[in-house]
Amino acid sequence: MPDSGPTLADVARAAEVSTATVSHALNGTGRLSDATRRRVRATATALGYGAPRRGPRTRTLGIAVTTFPGPWNYAEIAYFSRAVTAATAAAHAHGYALTTLPADRLADAAWHTLAVDGMLIADSPPGDPMARALRARGIPVVFDGVPGDVREGDHWIDNDHTATTREVLDHLTAAGARRVALQAGSGAETYARAVTQTYEQWCAERGVAARAVRFDAADAAGRAFDGLLTGADRADAVYAAYDPGGHQLLAAARRHGLRVPDDLLLVCASEDPGYARTAPPVSTVSLNPELMARAAVDRLVALVEGAHPPAPGPTLVPAALHARTSSRGGRRPRMP
Structure with missing residues (x-):
């Protein structure tokens, strides 16, 4: 027995x-x-x-996003929607079901009894109770993004956010920008910290002031940008590190009578294909969620089955900058 x-x-x-x-x-x-x-x-x-x-084994894997503890629908975000779809296909290819769990962490209680063979956790913040409970139970876990509390033996899939952020900032500078601002994250996930810290270091290296505003998903009109887009020393470029940020900034630019890209350059981190059809088309950074998800599921299955367990640590997936009209300065006049 x-x-x-x-x-x-x-x-x-x-x-x-x-x-x-x-x-x-x-x-x-x-x-x-x-x-x-x-x-x-x-x-x-x-x-x-x-x-x-x-x-x-139950031959079931789980996936959840634990950045924010409240009830929010991450499946409506393009990155997570594409990641979940790719993870489901990858799990099925290995002969596993994939259970998508809600963002409210099931009141933290279910992690003590959840019947899964392994769990994929996206954007795990410091002190994540779900990660703590699953580790204590000995259930294999693979993280999408560096876990907030890295422990010896952890496994995670991630992009090089430092290199990607620098690539975007250098791209905007090459297009003529001199006062680059950042729409930063409000969460505790590693992505938000890495992008913000890289931006601040990049500004310090160049002796320019860092200008950052916090992302607010409810700010459809882009009111958070108002302080950046007025005055003689207004920002002439913005890197929006979160999906709706491009639409928010386009709305703010219209309100202030600024033309993109003539008066303002813009890059947005997003998986939304609709940015290729905005007026003007917006440059985007793709974090390649399909590659991330497939790599995470492959590693998780290897941990669950245990025949050839992978070495702990990260697997890096390249991000991709898709330059479109919004960040191509061309003959735009440089601000003094």
Whole structure:
């Protein structure tokens, strides 16, 4: 008989509570204090409750995005939509199902009992409770992007965000820009930190002021850019590091009577093909989500099956700058 592992009663005895309390704590139900929920969940994790044992695999992988804990639909974002589609195809090619999990982390409770053979986590922030629970259970995890808390033995797939950010900034400078601004991320994921830190270092190397605004998905009119686009020393180029940023900046430029690219250069990190059809077409940076997803699933399956486990650490996937009209300065007059 296979070892079934710790039971609900085992967790209850170790935590000195009833089995009903354990059930409520792990499922996010009942009227329990936060301290009791945390203690019971920590006990369950320490005992390995719900961890896979020496039985048959479920042949199921999971995928989730844990950057923000609230209920937001990452499937509506072009990058994640394309990544999930590619990951599903790759999982099926290996004979696995792929379960797409919501961004609210299922109230953190399900990670103690989730029945998957391996998990792909995108944009895992520091202190990610889902990553912590799965690591404690011994479930193989591969990260899309550097995990917020890198541990020995971790596996992740990523782009070289430092090189890509420098490529974009140098591209804008070559097109005539002298005051390049950044629309930066508001999350704690490594992508946001890497892009912002590279931009600030690039500005310091050139002795120019860093100009950054925070990305706000709800800011369709691009009001956050207003301070950058006015005055004698206004920005003459912007790198928008998040998907809707290009549309937001086009709206802001129209409001301020600025022409793109004559008065303002623009590059946006996005997988949205619609940017090739805007007026003018917007230059984009693709992080190649399909390549990222396939590489992540291949590595995850290798970890799950264990015959030839890959070495820990990163696998780098190249990003691609698609230069279009919005960042081609041509004969645009250079600002003083």
